[in-house]
Amino acid sequence: MKLEITFQNNVIEYILNKIAALGLLIFIMCIYLISRTGFDLNEFTEYLSNIKIWGLICGYALVMTMLIDLVKHKWIDFTLKTSILLHCLAGFIVFFPFMGIHLFSLIAGSVGALCAFIYSISYYFIKKKNHFVWIVLLVFPLLLSIRLVDFTIKEEWTEEKTKSSFSAEFERFNGKHEIPLPLEKGDIVTIYISFDQINEGGYGYHISDNYGDLVGIKELEKTYKEYGDIDTKPIQFEAKKTSVYKLIVTGDNLKGKIDVKWKID
Known part of the structure; x- marks a missing residue:
C-alpha cells in the first residue's frame, strides 16, 4: 500500500512539475509579447485570445516531453544535455510537415527550438526548487482572467x-x-x-x-x-x-x- 501511495505521489509530482515548467515557459513568452506590443494591454490580450493555438503549443510540449522521458526511462538512459537536444529537435521539426522546407519554416523552427530549450531548463529548475511549483501554476488562471478583460x-x-x-x-x-x-x-x-x-x-x-x-x-x-x-x-x-x-x-x-x-x- 505504501509503495502504491509513493508511486501515485511521484506521478502527481512529475505531472505538476511538467505543467509548472510549461507555465514558466508561457510566462516568459508573455513577457516577450507584452514588451513587443509596447505594453499595449489590448493588443496583448488579442494574442492571448487564440485559445486553440495556445492549446496546441501546450499539448505538443507535454506530449513530446513525456515521450522523451519514456524513451529515457524504458530504453536509453541519456544525459541532461541529450534530453535538452531532443526537446530542441522536437521544437524545431514540428513546423516542417505543415509548412514545408523554406525560410519561414526554418525561422519558426528556430523559435520552436528556443522555446523547447527554455522549457527543458525550466523543468530542471523547478525539479530543484519544488516550492516554486504552485506559484508558477498560477500562470494559467492568471492568463485566462487577463484575456477576459477588455482594455479598449x-x-x-x-x-x-x-x-x-x-x-x-x-x-x-x-x-x-x-x-x-x-x-x-x-x-x-x-x-x-x-x-x-x-x-x-x-x-x-x-x-x-x-x-x-x-x-x-x-x-x-x-x-x-x-x-x-x-x-x-x-x-x-x-x-x-x-x-x-x-x-x-x-x-x-x-x-x-x-x-x-x-x-x-
Missing part, C-alpha cells in the same frame, strides 16, 4: 446605430468594437466599411461567429455611392449557421470616424 480605450466616442448601419466618431480609439449581426443559416451579408482616418493611427476589421472563430470573407469590387470620395471596404460572407455573428472593428490609437452599412439577402 474610447475617448470622446459618439455613435449612432440602426438595424442596418453603425457610425462612430472619436478622438481616440485603441482596441475593438463589436457590431452584432443576428443571421439565419444561408443569409448572404454585404457590408460596406469606411474608415475616415484623421491621424496616423491604424485600423482593421474581421468577422467572427459566436464561438469567436474567424469567418471567411471576400472583398467586392463595387463601391457604395453614399460614401463619395471616402475609401470604402465592401465585403461579403455567407452565414453557415443560424447565429449572432460579429463584425469587429479595431483601432490602434486611431482618431476619426467609422461608417458601416450592411444588407442581408
